Amino acid sequence: MLNQYKNYFHIEPDKGLLNDPNGLIQFKGEYYFFHQWNRFNLNHDYKEWGLFTSKDLVHWTNRQSAILPDRSDDKNGVYSGSAVEKNGEMYLFYTGNTKVNGARRSYQKIVVSNDGQTFIKQENIIKTPEGFSEHHRDPKVWKYNDIWWMIVGAQTVENKGAITLFQSYDLLSWKYQGVFYTDPNLDQMCECPDYFSLDKEVDILTVCPQKRTSYKEDDQPISSYAGYIVGKMNYETKKFSQTSLIKLLDEGFDFYAPQSFLDEKGRRIIVGWMSRMDDNQENNCPTIEEGYLHCLTMPRELKWINDHLYQIPLKEYEVLRKKKQQFKNECGIISDNSKVFELIITFDKPVENFSLSLNSNTISYRDGYLEIGRINWVTKELEIKTLKITELTKVQIFCDNSAIEIFVNGGQYVFSMRYFCDKPKCEIEYKNLNEGGNITFYSYEEENE
Template sequence: MCLTRTNESALIRFVNLKGGVIIIKENPYRNLFHLEPDCGLLNDPNGLIQFQGRYYFFHQWNRFSLDHGYKEWGAFTSSDLNHWDHLGSAVLPDSKEDSDGAYSGSAIEHDNKMYLFYTGNTKNSGIRKTYQRMAYSSNGYTFIKSEKVIETPSGFTEHHRDPKVWQSNGIWWMIVGAQTIDQVGAINLFSSTDLEDWKYEGVFYSAQTLDQMCECPDYFQLGDAEILVVCPQKRTSLLNGNENISSYAGYLVGAFEKNNKCFRPESDIMLIDEGFDFYAPQSFTDEKNRRILVGWMSRMDEAEEKDCPTTAFNYLHCLTIPRELFWENSRLYQRPLEELKSLRKKRITLTKANAKLLSDSGAYELDIQLVNQTTPFEISMNNGNTVIQFDGKSKLVISRLNWVSGQREIKELHIPNLFEIQIFNDASAMEIFMNKGEKVFSMRYFCAEEKREIFYSGLQENGSIDYYSYKEEVE
């Protein structure tokens, strides 16, 4: 049963009718600017698009439970990328070819219609069969499913999913994540002239570096670079159930050779996000010609999902903030959208070497400028839950308290010439952008207190920290 939101303050109150008794809970983990469901489990972002002036962020959703046993498409929509409405269900697993799940996919606009491409998942006596499907809408709310489907080509298992569609020189292209029968990750390529009938063109890309399966592929051009986004999965053998062991999101630089119908890589796989919680990103181009990327903000294991504090409020997981992509210095840069600046309500500038600040809520932004920082610098946030340490040379250590074990988890990054750290902190989500988006780090954390202590030490001369509160002032 969904809880009913009754207060949009930092601590959002929920009313739960249980046995005829009204129980009011305050939720310290409800995020202000990270999209999350009011109930159920959210995972991959799907079908990101700007259509008829509005932004649509579809997503995988189990609205009935907090597990991965059911998949449909839910939808958020916005006119400004800051204020969002949730439309509820968009694509349901209600037909023969998607009876066991409407899995991930993408969206395009053509002839004033929105087209959604997704994977229909079915199981018969435990045997999986997948279909790539299409649904279209003229208003962005009501979708009609095409009866035509794409079946899995021979030579591949039924782990064949997550279609991404784009147009180039009058031809529609589709790439689909795949697994060969030899259990090697791959991406298949299809083409069409009408979005209905698709021709299999062969393997777009496959390599041992894609592990045993490749999910959520994406392809786009950015400046003078061609980018292929991949999500390699390690899986158990077919004899042991072909279950997911681990996965991550990365990208390659290369070229789409249209004559050979394949992608030729010119780089190794590079991480998109260095953090604890990032997966299944999708990108799109908006009317301002910005390439915008959004990811699922989770790599939680089963125990972390089970004990996630938001489950007490009947929901699980969130998306990252939208990021604009740039190709600079022969690598991918990611930066928060300019629209986020409108959330700033109060500014405090700190220049002392050491200082303490009490934030009035968990929703705030920190802009840290390190000028010729050659000695150690450390900042602790969210009452010690999240910590960043820089050694003054090139080592950056980011840590959090794990909500299951209670132990501190640590990741170490190598960043020569660190000069800027920009932190977007929400009630239970943090995204860190370093050196104008050269590296990004995403993580969930859980702090039950509304007011959050921030303490830093070691800021050198000419360095500064700007704190921006996102909490509305109460008159």
């Protein structure tokens, strides 16, 4: 029987559970997206790195297993990390997780590949610095002024979230440099940190704060989220100083553990794990019947525009556009189409209210508030995310068979969410398209697909 939830252009596994994107890099002209993977089951008991590769960021090949938990210092999980290139070789950094008699130990580990196919673990390891619990993970590495820098998500022994900093001249030997950043907004632990510059005066630190009941093993259910902080790193003091409050990276239901990389075109591209499912949602996710769980978001280009972080859909996705339809009437129905499409709504004049429904999903704008709704597949009830915005000029929707990403005002805000609809086609109804408004619909599937 055909899997009606199988996504058309989102990365997802053929089996098992996928989570955090890892080691994102363009290496010798090819894009590498590693990811957390349990290929044996649909839970989080086992972690290795799986791998997808692509020439164009749209069409992907599943390369299956890349890095396995086969050493004493990573036997309980190959956790998240990053990638860089040096002298034609790919260097991968990840957290090796071990547990002995229930006690966690974390080690930052190094893997080298010269061909992108064989991955050789190095003997060098980085141990957790004094003053921190063993929740010390997810190394992100970059180069500045011929020096390699690494930040690692951390938790102090006082149960406070922090980010540690390390330095290297050869990517193999690393020295601890102190606390890169800490703040009460990081809650009791910070994981999956990332750091990059988008402007000469603006650096971005992305973080995933967690609430934890202690520095031992207990997480509060789905307390963590993905956010970003604007600031500047001082390479002399080796500290990050913030100039803004923490803000959400994504306003939707399903977005976490993002990671960015710089491609050969000079674009800063970010990808997230498309899930913030709680245990009940995960255990009742419809794709379980097909033997797999979760997907990644579309890659997005990051830009700093008018003192705001924009996430912009890649132009590469335009290659998927097939049949085109346009609508200008005040109200209308777009029917007899597949569930895989792109929808662009533009408003040339100020809009006071507008609404659109995509089967069980809803988008409405009224009195300066944008609401995005979906039906929870467990409770069967409507749940809504609300955002106050000063104006609405454009909505661009990328709809897959069980994933939707909504870009507002050219990427000023993004809503990501999973959805599960039993209807084979998606009926779209819109209301109150004002004068000068325009809707463009692109099907991503041929008629016979």
